[in-house]
Amino acid sequence: MLFLVGDFQVDLLIKNGTLVDNAGLYPGNLGIVDGKIAIIFHGDKGYSADKVIDATGKLIFPGIIDSHVHFQLQDLGKIISTDSFASGSKAAAFGGVTTFIDFADQTRGESPLKGFQNRRQTADGHVAIDYSLHVSKTDLEYLDEIPTLIQEGVTSFKFFTTYSWRKLDLTDGQLVSFFQEVRKQRGFVVGHCENDSMVQYYRNQLISDNKTDPIFHAHSRPHLVEEEAMQRVILFARRTGVHLHLAHITTKQGSDLLAQAKSENLRISGETCPHYLLLNEKAYTSPEGYLNLMSPPLRHTKDQQALINHLRIATIDQIVTDHCEFSRKSKGEGKLPFNKVLNGIPGIETSLPLIHDLLVNSKKITYPQLIQMMSSNPAKLFGLYPQKGSLQIGADADLVIFDPLMSQRISPQILHYEIDWNPYTNFQVTGWPITTILRGEILCDNGKFVGQPNGGVFLKREHLNYVKS
Ligand SMILES: [Zn+2]
Incomplete structure (x- = not known):
């Protein structure tokens, strides 16, 4: 980090705070010019500013990046x-998130480029924070569009090993061809890894035995479902040389596989989500257990401990939310068998304070590790660093002013989603984002949205550099 002293006119000055990036904590003042971080300095002289924020006692983080x-x-x-792009991205801003990466899903048989353009059309002009897109491939048609998609700023291509009933999965043969092509074009793949045939087998068995309660959702996708699929795609990645990013790892076995692959120097990375760390299978047995259905499902306490340990030792690179928001009504109000309930829970607004409370307040990780997992690592992997995810001079002034001592009880009423429930209701946390700044503009301040509701832009991402090839 560079510290300068001297006369300097800035648009916005944040003074007396503690700056936190992926490398350390530094007391200092930060000045912004034209939406970029322009100066970082100690002391009390040599600057003038249009607007000053006194951040005494507060931490200043680079904006959080939620890449799923x-x-x-x-x-x-x-x-x-x-939610809509508008309401979702606004809620994200309240949570200190300044960049998100969503998905453009290819409909089987159709052009993924068209899917990408449609998704951009839907989002552009409606987002409060910056965003980008992954493209999900659901068949081998239009593989020749990958180079164009890469030129358009998409570097990451999602695949599913399951959801055959929704026509989303790629077969093993297709996966290998897909990996080869993406590798050739120097993109990388992001995998939702669950064994499709096992999911279908267990699910059909449970439903025919009339075991339809939410807990049986977890039983229909046991640990082996994740472990087998991850092991298989790691093998395919090993043989094709493509960089593989494992989406939402939930099990001890899955995170152990990632650790092993990393120890063998494979091009591999992985993520987990706050709900796999904070909730477990018990959440399915509560009266509103149906609300917590997502795939992969919640696991056991020993998995939670293993995931936390693998985050601590940097096996798992990122925390993302897999945010997907549904009302009680659209989740069936508890009247549907588990296999008919829409999968997904909200998370983007609460991930920073929840993870801070769970891992930093308990001293399991340090502040720089928090920034690695939630900002700089996703920026690096997804080709946005150092424009995003850093406090370097010249980087976008995407910042969170965070009060590490503010106590908050989570409830739907204090959040900004379109729903009246939250999986973390009554969780008490210490530490809360106070102010969120996007490219120098204050978006949220002390619980009020004060910025442009549509000021976010699409981010073209950089090509992954296969240094080791
Ligand atoms: Zn997802």
Whole structure:
């Protein structure tokens, strides 16, 4: 980090705070010019500013980057989730998130480029924070569009090993061809890894035995479902040389596989979500257990401990939310068998304070580790660093002013989603984002939205550099 002293006119000055990035904590003042971080300095002289924020006692983080988000989720062309890009991105801003990466899903047989353009059309001009897109491939048609998509700023291509009943999965043969092509074009793949045939087998068995309560959702996708699929795609990645990013790891076994692959120097990375750390299978047995259905499902306490340990030792690189918001009504109000309930829970607004409370307040990780997991690592992997995810001079002034001592009880009433429930209701946390700044503009301040509701822009992402090839 560079410290300068001297006369300097800035648009916005944040003074007396403690700056936190992926490398350390530094007391200092930060000045912003034209939306960029322009100066960082000690002391009390040599500057003038249009606006000054006194951040005494507060921490200043680079904006949080949530690289796995589903706003305004569509299924077969119909919007099925409760939020829009507008409402979701605004809620995200309240949570200190300044960049999100959503998905453009290819409909089988159709052009992924068209899917990407449609998704951009839906989001552009409606987002409060900056965003980008992954493209999900659901068949091998139009593989020749990958280079164009990469030119358009998409570097990451999602695949599913399950959801055959929704025509989303790629078969093993298709996966290998897909990996080869993405590798050739120097993109990388992001995998939702669950064994499709096991999921179908267990699910059919449970339903035919009339075991339809929410807990049986977890039983229908046991640990082996994740472990087998991850092991298989790691093998395919090993043989094709593509960089593989494992989405939402939930099990001890899955995180152990990631650790092993990393120890063998494979090009691999992985993420987990706050709900896999904070909630477990018990959440399915509460009266409103149906609300907590997502895939992969919640696990056991020993998995929670293993995931936390693998975050601590940097096996798991990132925390993302897989945010996907549904109303009670769209989740069936508890009247549906588990296999008919829409999968997904909200998370983007609460991830920073929850993870801070769970891991930093308990001293399991340090502040720089928090920034690595939630800002700089996703920025690096997804080709946005150092423009995003850093406090370097010249970087976008995407910042969170965080009060590490503010105590907050989470409830739907204090959050900004479109729903009246939250999986973390009554969780008490210490530490809360106070002010969120996007490219120098204050978006949220002390619980009020004060910025442009549509000031976010699409971010073209950089090519992954296969240094080791
Ligand atoms: Zn997802």
